Amino acid sequence: MKKLAIAAAAFAAAALVAGPALAGKDLDNIRKRGSLVCGVNTGLAGFSIADTQGRWTGIDVDVCRAIAAAIFGDANKVQFKPTSAQQRFQALQSGEVDVLSRNTTWTLTRDASLGMIFTGVTFYDGQGFMVAKKLGVKSARELDGAEICVQSGTTTELNLTDFLKANNMGKAKAIVFEKIEEATAAFFSGRCQAYTTDASGLASTRSKDAKNPDDFVILPELISKEPLGPAVRRGDEEFFAIVKWVLYAMVEAEEYGVDRANVDQMKGSPNPAVKRLLGVDAKNDMGKLLGLKADWAYQVIKQVGNYGDIYDRNVGPKTPLKLERGLNALWSKGGLQYAPPIR
Amino acid sequence: MANPNPTPVRAPATGAWWNDRRVRAVFYQIVFVLAVAAGIWVLVDNTIENLRARGLRTGFDFLGARSGIPISDSIIPWDPDDTFGRAYLVGILNTLRVGIVGIILATILGTIVGIARLSQNWLVSKLASIYVETIRNIPLLLQLIFIYALFGFALPEQLDPLVIGGGFFLSKGGLMFPLLKLEAAHYAAGSVFLVSFAAMIVYNVWAKRRQNATGVAPPRLLPSLAMLLLPTIIVFLAMGAPAEFDVAAKTRFRFIGGGAIGPEFLTVLLGLVIYTAAFIAEIVRSGILAVSYGQTEAAGALGLTRGQTLRLVLLPQALRVIIPPMTSQYLNLVKNSSLALIAGYQDVVAIENMTMNQTGRALEAIMLIMAVYLTISLSISLAMNTYNKRIALKER
Numbered sequence: 087m088k089k090l091a092i093a094a095a096a097f098a099a100a101a102l103v104a105g106p107a108l109a110g111k112d113l114d115n116i117r118k119r120g121s122l123v124c125g126v127n128t129g130l131a132g133f134s135i136a137d138t139q140g141r142w143t144g145i146d147v148d149v150c151r152a153i154a155a156a157i158f159g160d161a162n163k164v165q166f167k168p169t170s171a172q173q174r175f176q177a178l179q180s181g182e183v184d185v186l187s188r189n190t191t192w193t194l195t196r197d198a199s200l201g202m203i204f205t206g207v208t209f210y211d212g213q214g215f216m217v218a219k220k221l222g223v224k225s226a227r228e229l230d231g232a233e234i235c236v237q238s239g240t241t242t243e244l245n246l247t248d249f250l251k252a253n254n255m256g257k258a259k260a261i262v263f264e265k266i267e268e269a270t271a272a273f274f275s276g277r278c279q280a281y282t283t284d285a286s287g288l289a290s291t292r293s294k295d296a297k298n299p300d301d302f303v304i305l306p307e308l309i310s311k312e313p314l315g316p317a318v319r320r321g322d323e324e325f326f327a328i329v330k331w332v333l334y335a336m337v338e339a340e341e342y343g344v345d346r347a348n349v350d351q352m353k354g355s356p357n358p359a360v361k362r363l364l365g366v367d368a369k370n371d372m373g374k375l376l377g378l379k380a381d382w383a384y385q386v387i388k389q390v391g392n393y394g395d396i397y398d399r400n401v402g403p404k405t406p407l408k409l410e411r412g413l414n415a416l417w418s419k420g421g422l423q424y425a426p427p428i429r
Numbered sequence: 430m431a432n433p434n435p436t437p438v439r440a441p442a443t444g445a446w447w448n449d450r451r452v453r454a455v456f457y458q459i460v461f462v463l464a465v466a467a468g469i470w471v472l473v474d475n476t477i478e479n480l481r482a483r484g485l486r487t488g489f490d491f492l493g494a495r496s497g498i499p500i501s502d503s504i505i506p507w508d509p510d511d512t513f514g515r516a517y518l519v520g521i522l523n524t525l526r527v528g529i530v531g532i533i534l535a536t537i538l539g540t541i542v543g544i545a546r547l548s549q550n551w552l553v554s555k556l557a558s559i560y561v562e563t564i565r566n567i568p569l570l571l572q573l574i575f576i577y578a579l580f581g582f583a584l585p586e587q588l589d590p591l592v593i594g595g596g597f598f599l600s601k602g603g604l605m606f607p608l609l610k611l612e613a614a615h616y617a618a619g620s621v622f623l624v625s626f627a628a629m630i631v632y633n634v635w636a637k638r639r640q641n642a643t644g645v646a647p648p649r650l651l652p653s654l655a656m657l658l659l660p661t662i663i664v665f666l667a668m669g670a671p672a673e674f675d676v677a678a679k680t681r682f683r684f685i686g687g688g689a690i691g692p693e694f695l696t697v698l699l700g701l702v703i704y705t706a707a708f709i710a711e712i713v714r715s716g717i718l719a720v721s722y723g724q725t726e727a728a729g730a731l732g733l734t735r736g737q738t739l740r741l742v743l744l745p746q747a748l749r750v751i752i753p754p755m756t757s758q759y760l761n762l763v764k765n766s767s768l769a770l771i772a773g774y775q776d777v778v779a780i781e782n783m784t785m786n787q788t789g790r791a792l793e794a795i796m797l798i799m800a801v802y803l804t805i806s807l808s809i810s811l812a813m814n815t816y817n818k819r820i821a822l823k824e825r
Contacts, residue, residue, distance in 0.1 A: 221681070221682065228681075229682075231680050231681060231682050231683070232681075232682040233602065233682070233683060238498075238779070238782070238783045238786070243497075243498055243499055243783070244497045244498070244787070246499060247497050247498065247499050248497065248509075250509075251509060251510070257685065260500075260501055261501050261691075261693070261773055262498075262499055262500070262501060262773060262779070262783070263773045264770045264771070264773075264779065264782065268771070268773065271578075271581070272581065272773065275581030275582065276581065276586055276587065276601045277581060277601050277602075277692065279587070279682045279683065
């Protein structure tokens with residue numbers, strides 16, 4: 087499915103690239119319109135999902151709000167456009183959305199050939215395993231001899247056989263299903279002892295489909311790299327820079343301990359780095375360099391939060407998804423989230 | 430006396446040659462063939478052109494590439510390092526396995542139900558009617574989903590299976606059974622058995638001829654059984670009668686060892702057998718009813734029992750009516766097995782779908798699938814038509 091989607095998107099991209107190029111007008115358009123149009127998932131718990139009141143929540147959704155807060159000073163000036171996996175790239179290429187924030191894996195093909203460019207990584211995902219807690223499994227390497235439910239037709243099944251081979255787990259057996267719903271149903275009915283897909287998908291399934299989510303654990307090993315992040319159209323470097331530095335500002339804020347709750351007190355912090363971030367010092371206006379107001383990062387943190395706030399609120403250990411920070415911890419805490427200095 | 434059907438004497442062509450009917454007939458046929466050929470040529474040419482324009486590679490070279498795909502159920506050994514070509518073979522064998530076993534079981538069940546529906550026992554005939562009317566009016570796809578879900582709910586956990594005894598276990602992992610550890614004695618006994626089987630057939634042919642020639646029927650059942658079994662048993666015992674079995678044993682996650690039939694295969698097999706048997710039952714019933722009641726009465730007058738009447742009088746005549754529609758049911762069963770992927774059974778369709786997704790060669794993969802079904806279906810047709818010719822009424 088993924089491959090087909092990429093191929094379809096590639097054709098669409100080729101057709102678009104041949105047409106008139108949209109050069110540098112994106113930010114102007116957004117300002118003129120007075121709101122940001124953000125392409126999100128149609129419904130993936132923890133990443134972007136609408137509740138019964140139609141209010142969107144999730145990491146991808148909060149990233150959109152943060153961008154709006156930086157540009158307009160108002161996190162609510164966002165229109166969310168749900169897109170399917172097949173439509174998503176076309177929606178961005180055609181200008182239907184300004185930014186695509188939809189759990190999309192950053193790959194070379196997408197970055198280089200679809201007329202779009204990734205701005206950073208909001209979630210380091212990877213293929214993982216889920217097992218019933220009562221089996222007492224602590225590591226995916228213990229799964230030799232187990233039956234593992236997997237959906238066919240994606241890179242998931244290839245990663246699985248590679249992992250089993252590399253670890254000499256010849257007695258493990260993959261049970262292959264055509265649709266993801268069939269695979270999860272088989273796993274929860276007890277047909278398989280383990281289920282494998284992207285870790286965020288595991289957490290999402292566990293919170294949604296398991297009778298008692300606490301009965302299942304997600305094993306620590308990730309056997310593939312799936313960095314997810316927002317992407318923008320090529321051709322407007324200013325907007326690209328804004329989106330990129332909004333992500334960095336959220337990470338930087340967490341690093342300096344500036345969060346949604348204490349951001350107003352932190353305005354009085356003597357730390358020059360915090361002062362620069364929050365735009366307190368008029369002589370050191372970082373926002374101007376990006377074409378934004380001086381308090382752009384303050385608005386992001388005040389209205390949406392720092393990276394840790396967003397993570398904990400949407401997918402963290404206290405949410406139904408119960409995902410530990412893992413790779414998504416700050417670099418200073420053993421993770422991969424790292425921001426270049428804001429100076 | 431005038432010929433009642435005079436051949437119309439054609440008047441010599443008076444007009445131009447293009448008014449000649451024979452010339453026109455040939456002309457139209459040539460035009461038609463050319464039109465069809467042109468149509469096919471345009472389609473093929475267009476496809477090749479489009480594929481080239483999109484930079485898509487074509488050809489069957491991918492069959493030799495490492496597949497990397499997992500296959501859970503295979504008769505021949507499978508490793509993800511094997512090629513897509515071997516995966517294709519695994520798929521074909523899986524389709525054949527479910528098709529052949531399915532046809533045999535569906536025929537047996539269908540015949541029983543068909544005869545039961547004609548039974549004079551009210552309860553038996555009503556039960557058979559309910560079975561037929563219920564099953565053949567529910568889509569097979571739903572039945573497969575239902576059966577697979579039922580296995581998921583009804584069967585015991587894999588670590589706590591239902592112990593049937595003798596090394597048989599039933600759980601969510603399917604049916605596990607003991608496998609004989611093959612040794613020299615088994616191969617020897619097997620060879621002797623094959624020879625005995627041939628000898629038994631020769632004896633029966635001889636006995637039949639003798640009965641036809643002299644009217645005296647030599648005993649057939651007991652000598653046949655003796656010929657078939659005694660030498661095998663003697664050889665087996667003489668070689669020490671080794672009987673060591675490989676029985677499934679509990680491991681950390683599930684029972685491993687011995688033989689196993691997964692719930693995926695069981696689902697597909699059961700679904701196909703139950704569904705097709707309902708249709709076969711009706712075919713068998715109609716075949717029997719097609720034999721006039723006079724035949725039954727005549728058989729009764731000759732003093733044949735009900736069983737003999739069925740076996741010697743009714744069924745042989747009914748078969749002539751039964752075989753042609755039965756052929757199409759067999760074809761249906763094999764083609765319906767492509768629904769297997771609903772239950773996670775990896776038949777040729779499921780495996781070629783995976784191949785398609787991993788290689789992007791959609792056209793080629795579909796062609797491979799079509800080739801398999803065409804070959805299997807034509808083989809069944811050929812076999813059944815040959816059989817049909819043999820049992821057809823010989824007009825003398």
